Amino acid sequence: MAVDKLWVIKIGGNIIDHPEGLRRFLDRFASLRGRKVLVHGGGKIATRMAADLGIEATLVAGRRITDEPMLRVVTMVYAGLTNKQVVAGLQARKCNALGLSGADGNSIKAVKRPVDKIDYGFVGDILPASVDEEAITTWMESGFVPVFSAITHDGGGQLLNTNADTIASALAVALSSRYDxxxxxxxxxxxxxxxxxxxxxxxxxxxxxxxxxxxxxxxxxxxxxxxxxxxxxxxxxxxxxxxxxxxxxxxxxxxxxxxxxxxx
Known part of the structure; x- marks a missing residue:
């Protein structure tokens, strides 16, 4: 039996932060044949939004410390503004996108990163079996293109900021049992x-x-x-x-x- 092709594609701030580059990407993504999933972060928009709100962004070795105020910002930007701009752009290209965080449909759970030398705050790490491939498959088989932001949850009501590269890899691994x-x-x-x-x-x-x-x-x-x-x-x-x-x-x-x- 033939196995359907699936593309799991991750984009970063170098695309999200530049309207013309994002426009070109959405043109190409919408035209890509086969089933597909898109994963994105928020680029520098979250840092700018935090500054506008008087919230200082703290980075350690390039990694964002996500305290409670910053979690509110990244959730607003990643799962809100950025996600919906991407989804609206794809809808304009006749690509029936469905904007998601990991909390939606209980699709991606994570655990709060334990404190070692650095307390990263509300940052989530993905474990094996964190992805509900059944839910994601159901959406795709119904004709939707999932668009995931870099926000997950722990199953107990807590949202978590999670690396978009890691989310893309976890999705690809989980869905490889069902798709090429x-x-x-x-x-x-x-x-x-x-x-x-x-x-x-x-x-x-x-x-x-x-x-x-x-x-x-x-x-x-x-x-x-x-x-x-x-x-x-x-x-x-x-x-x-x-x-x-x-x-x-x-x-x-x-x-x-x-x-x-x-x-x-």
Whole structure:
């Protein structure tokens, strides 16, 4: 029996924060064939909204501390303003999007991150079996395109701010038991580059066996290392492939010419 194709696509602030870039992305996403799920964060909009409200944003090593006032802001921005702008944009393109947080339909639960050296506040970590793939499948089979914000819940009434990359990976892994699933991360580069200063030097495919050598050569370094670790972890858990590339190239997915593909 044929298994339907599913794309789980994550976009970040480099798209959300730029109206023209977001417009181009929504054009391409709406035109993408097959079942699809979109995951987004809130970019810098939450930080600006917090400043407007007199709430100071605190970052530690690039990670947001989510105290109670900041949780209210990120919920308003991620699950409210940003999510509904994206959904309205997709509706204008005849793509029947359904805007969601993890609390909706009990679709994604998380646990509050334990305090170690740093108290991140109301930040959620996703555990195995956190995703209700039955609910999400029902929405997709009914013709909806789920659009998830980076807000989850703990099942006890508490909302949690959760990393959008992590949400996308958890969704892809959970849904890979039902669909032929590809996980796609859109970021500011064309893919993993052989030469970080040359946008034309995209490495088209990386296998798990290549990863260590690329690290040793310094080709995969800094923030790209955890991205690839997470990619190969998702593949090991059932995702067919993970693709990393620029949102403007999304239309190349069907031609298998989008960015860099990580495969088993």
């Amino acid at each position: 699933t590809s996980l796609v991360y859109c970021f500011e580069k064309r893919g993993v580059l052989q030469n970080v200063h040359d946008e034309a030097s995209v490495i088209p495919e990386i296998k798990a066996a290549d990863f260590e050598g690329l690290q040793a050569a310094g080709i995969v370094a800094d923030g790209m290392v955890p991205k690839l670790y997470n990619a190969f972890d998702a593949i090991a858990k059932g995702v067919r492939e993970v693709c990393i590339g620029h949102a403007d190239d999304l239309h190349l997915l069907h031609e298998r010419r989008f960015g860099t593909r990580m495969v088993r």
